[in-house]
Amino acid sequence: xxxVTQSPTHLIKTRGQQVTLxxxxxxxxxxxxxxxxxxxxxxQFIFQYYEEEExxxxxxxxxxxxxxxxxxxxxxxxxxxxxxxxxxxxCASRDGPGAPLHFGNGTRLTVT
Amino acid sequence: xxxxxxSPQSLIVQEGKNLTINCTSSKTLYGLYWYKQxxxxxxxxxxxxxxxxxxxxxxxxxxxxxxxxxxxxxxxxASQPSHAGIYLCGADSGGYQKxxxxxxxxxxxxx
Numbered sequence: 043x044x045x046v047t048q049s050p051t052h053l054i055k056t057r058g059q060q061v062t063l064x065x066x067x068x069x070x071x072x073x074x075x076x077x078x079x080x081x082x083x084x085x086q087f088i089f090q091y092y093e094e095e096e097x098x099x100x101x102x103x104x105x106x107x108x109x110x111x112x113x114x115x116x117x118x119x120x121x122x123x124x125x126x127x128x129x130x131x132x133c134a135s136r137d138g139p140g141a142p143l144h145f146g147n148g149t150r151l152t153v154t
Numbered sequence: 155x156x157x158x159x160x161s162p163q164s165l166i167v168q169e170g171k172n173l174t175i176n177c178t179s180s181k182t183l184y185g186l187y188w189y190k191q192x193x194x195x196x197x198x199x200x201x202x203x204x205x206x207x208x209x210x211x212x213x214x215x216x217x218x219x220x221x222x223x224x225x226x227x228x229x230x231x232a233s234q235p236s237h238a239g240i241y242l243c244g245a246d247s248g249g250y251q252k253x254x255x256x257x258x259x260x261x262x263x264x265x
Binding site for chain 2: 046075077083084085086087090098100130132134139140142143144145146147148150
């Protein structure tokens with residue numbers, strides 16, 4: 043039973059570019075959340091997707107957008123990259139409210 | 155919005171020593187999760203606590219939830235180098251239950 047998988051594992055982009063990160067949730071999980079983790083900080087909630095809709099959003103600008111597909115996989119898009127967007131981006135899935143989140147190993151994004 | 159404060163921020167202990175990490179919430183705790191993270195990797199789920207006074211153990215790690223104090227503690231007995239990493243507490247924030255995380259406690263265990 044595969045857990046949460048994310049791709050790519052590492053990415054280097056230039057300021058102003060756009061990036062797409064991908065996530066496949068754990069089998070049977072229908073809710074996907076995305077987090078940004080800066081060095082030395084705890085994960086910060088970006089948004090949560092359920093039934094292909096953004097259900098809840100954290101304090102992130104509109105440059106951060108996402109999508110969930112019918113198979114529950116998800117994408118995180120970031121436009122007009124800034125140096126401050128450099129971080130570990132984590133995807134997590136769960137099979138319902140109150141269930142623990144299961145995390146992927148993340149995508150390390152470096153913006154130069 | 156809910157905030158979680160963890161203490162201490164970092165901890166260095168000798169192998170075999172016991173230690174405790176605390177997590178205090180600014181709001182009522184509905185569900186509290188403990189995770190462990192190796193540097194640059196994803197979070198590994200350790201335990202979930204849902205009721206005041208609840209206590210759970212896994213191997214040498216015990217977690218407790220004090221609902222009245224809006225606080226949880228994670229206790230490691232007879233620490234080992236394999237316990238090294240970053241420990242994070244997370245809490246459901248109500249509504250659609252996004253999980254908010256603390257800033258983490260970095261644990262080093264010296265052999």
